[in-house]
Amino acid sequence: FKQKTAYEIRNCDWSSDVCSSDLNHYPLTAQIKSYSPGGVRADYVSFQFPRNLNTTDISMELEVSSNMRLWSSADAEVVFLGSKNLGDGRATMMYRTAKPVTDPESAIKFYRLVVK
Numbered sequence: 001f002k003q004k005t006a007y008e009i010r011n012c013d014w015s016s017d018v019c020s021s022d023l024n025h026y027p028l029t030a031q032i033k034s035y036s037p038g039g040v041r042a043d044y045v046s047f048q049f050p051r052n053l054n055t056t057d058i059s060m061e062l063e064v065s066s067n068m069r070l071w072s073s074a075d076a077e078v079v080f081l082g083s084k085n086l087g088d089g090r091a092t093m094m095y096r097t098a099k100p101v102t103d104p105e106s107a108i109k110f111y112r113l114v115v116k
Helices: 020-025
Strands: 029-035 042-052 060-066 078-086 092-096 112-115
Touching: 042 060, 042 078, 042 112
Parallel strands: none
Antiparallel strands: 029 042, 042 092, 060 112, 078 092
8 A cells, every 4th residue: 555645646546545535535624713822813724634533544644845845744833733523433633833824934835634
């Protein structure tokens, strides 16, 4: 089983166990939301995606890039906000960027969800 990114699995790849229909189960949504960490209100990029709670052989990771060629783990770039159980065997995983969108270091960042 070869690692695939969400972009790479848009079309079915019959040589693996991942097909475009899998994307329907793991859509990544992003939007700008206001948060007040430390009492200071600012706008951050907020990410959400559903996770099947009964699947133990799949890992999901947010990755970040400044040029869409070189990707790395976004662990240092995002903050896990929590999860919300949907009551159907899935949970919505919620993250936000560690720095507000107005921070100069936040300019031109690309994020993707990698499903392994």
